[in-house]
Amino acid sequence: MARTSVNSALKPRFKRVLLKLSGEALMGNQRYGQDPVTLDRIAADIKRVVEMGVELCIVVGGGNIYRGMQGEADGMERASADYMGMLATVLNALGLQNTLEKIGMETRVLSAINMMQICEPYVRRRALRHLERGRVVIFAAGTGNPFFTTDTAGTLRAIEMGCDAILKATQVDGVYSADPKKDKKAKRFDRLTYHDVLVKDLKVMDASAISLARENKIPIVVFSIHQKDSLADVVYGKGKFTLITN
Numbered sequence: 001m002a003r004t005s006v007n008s009a010l011k012p013r014f015k016r017v018l019l020k021l022s023g024e025a026l027m028g029n030q031r032y033g034q035d036p037v038t039l040d041r042i043a044a045d046i047k048r049v050v051e052m053g054v055e056l057c058i059v060v061g062g063g064n065i066y067r068g069m070q071g072e073a074d075g076m077e078r079a080s081a082d083y084m085g086m087l088a089t090v091l092n093a094l095g096l097q098n099t100l101e102k103i104g105m106e107t108r109v110l111s112a113i114n115m116m117q118i119c120e121p122y123v124r125r126r127a128l129r130h131l132e133r134g135r136v137v138i139f140a141a142g143t144g145n146p147f148f149t150t151d152t153a154g155t156l157r158a159i160e161m162g163c164d165a166i167l168k169a170t171q172v173d174g175v176y177s178a179d180p181k182k183d184k185k186a187k188r189f190d191r192l193t194y195h196d197v198l199v200k201d202l203k204v205m206d207a208s209a210i211s212l213a214r215e216n217k218i219p220i221v222v223f224s225i226h227q228k229d230s231l232a233d234v235v236y237g238k239g240k241f242t243l244i245t246n
Helices: 036-051 069-073 078-100 125-131 150-160 193-201 207-214 230-235
Strands: 016-021 055-060 107-111 136-140 166-169 191-193 220-225 242-245
Touching: 016 036, 016 150, 036 055, 036 078, 036 230, 055 078, 055 125, 055 150, 055 166, 055 242, 078 107, 078 136, 125 150, 136 150, 136 191, 150 166, 150 230, 166 230, 191 193, 193 207, 193 242
Parallel strands: 016 055, 016 166, 055 136, 107 136, 166 220, 191 242
Antiparallel strands: 220 242
């Protein structure tokens, strides 16, 4: 499937979407933290989509700063490690918010863990009002509970917000049978079912997130965040991606 550039004459395929960003997507070529150049590029892509009339909310991970499962592997009690990971997502949400607002976007960060001095608490009706008013809503701190990934948080928020799709931004241009960076024979899929993902144990999102999406019939679109305009292309139904549905 050849990549197609954005065509403003086309009609967006989705009215409201949730963008799931990993913390690693914000690192660029760095080994840790946030890369300002990468943040600027992602923010510009988000602005294009919002200017198309699409209502957009975001769940961002924290793996570029701290990952709860790694903390557990290093001997930390899992719940405490997960709470530290949630705080890392707040740092990323604030960094993304600042970058978006520098280019004229109106945003709100809503956290599942109350921290009123720096962002709003997550309230579903409040988040819906922000979306309806054209603001980019960034959900931080996952679900607010340990033992749940930000993939599951993203799926949950997408359902609560009534999103038409989950756009899963990754390091590669879709879902593969294996890591294409390690296995040159890895097969790329244009389309999969939720059942395929679970049975083949494809490392797209965790099983809880996939099961939740299947139960609520919300499609997942997996694409590369590293190509300019790729987010807008996906919203138009163009470009290179893998679609996961029933």
